[in-house]
Amino acid sequence: SEVKYYSKIDSTNTEAKKLAQMGEKEGTVVIAEEQTGGRGRKGRAWNSPFGMGIWVSVILRPQISPVEAPGLTLVAAVAAAKAVRNVTGLPVKIKWPNDLMLNSKKVGGILTELSAEIEVVNFIVVGIGINVNNESFPEELREIATSLKIEQAGKEKLDRVQLLCELLHRFEEEYFAFITGRQKEILKQWKGLSDTLSSIVRVIGPSSIIEGRAVDLDETGALLVEKEDGSVERIISGDVSLRS
Ligand code: BTN
Numbered sequence: 413s414e415v416k417y418y419s420k421i422d423s424t425n426t427e428a429k430k431l432a433q434m435g436e437k438e439g440t441v442v443i444a445e446e447q448t449g450g451r452g453r454k455g456r457a458w459n460s461p462f463g464m465g466i467w468v469s470v471i472l473r474p475q476i477s478p479v480e481a482p483g484l485t486l487v488a489a490v491a492a493a494k495a496v497r498n499v500t501g502l503p504v505k506i507k508w509p510n511d512l513m514l515n516s517k518k519v520g521g522i523l524t525e526l527s528a529e530i531e532v533v534n535f536i537v538v539g540i541g542i543n544v545n546n547e548s549f550p551e552e553l554r555e556i557a558t559s560l561k562i563e564q565a566g567k568e569k570l571d572r573v574q575l576l577c578e579l580l581h582r583f584e585e586e587y588f589a590f591i592t593g594r595q596k597e598i599l600k601q602w603k604g605l606s607d608t609l610s611s612i613v614r615v616i617g618p619s620s621i622i623e624g625r626a627v628d629l630d631e632t633g634a635l636l637v638e639k640e641d642g643s644v645e646r647i648i649s650g651d652v653s654l655r656s
Pocket of ligand 1: 422426447466469510523542
């Protein structure tokens, strides 16, 4: 498939959405050295300095119901965690629903954007950001963000092309599993790579805060949290912090 490479762009996700809207085919990849308006979940900005990371978006056109779309975030998280592990040996973990973590700091994230009508998906853009060779972060991110280079024993610069290739291969593999009905396999791998399950969590949702033990992920990718009174809440979105 096609790769569109930019030195500088506002956001690879925004560009991929524009291309998809104009009919761009499934599998087209948009990458950039730098994003001037990189976006994270919940309208947050994503720090994307020149040449430091992997800022990539993929256009997908799966024949699925819109409610299944969150599964693609799991696909991307599993692919990204495996790629980083295979190339660097670093023990990256996934924090629900989409954060890539190393030593309790965030090293990457996923932003899935959907264009759908009732019951049909037009396209989905999956954006993946991985902090690879960053040496420092803006003040407000210093405590919570890290890069692969910072976490590596030798503090060596990593080969972003090698990592990107591995990422796209793993993504293709997991995506194929997803569209051929092997969601269970993906879920199982996600669980194995998760640092959230069995932890005590606090979830800040749109209308409430829930505390309890993250006991499982259901088949749609929702997080199941068991509260102190034994009842289980199904959480489809929110910010999770790990308590222990
Ligand atoms: C998050 O953790 O909040 C998601 C971060 C997603 C960042 C990636 S970088 C490539 C793509 N383009 C964007 O503007 N965002 C995603």
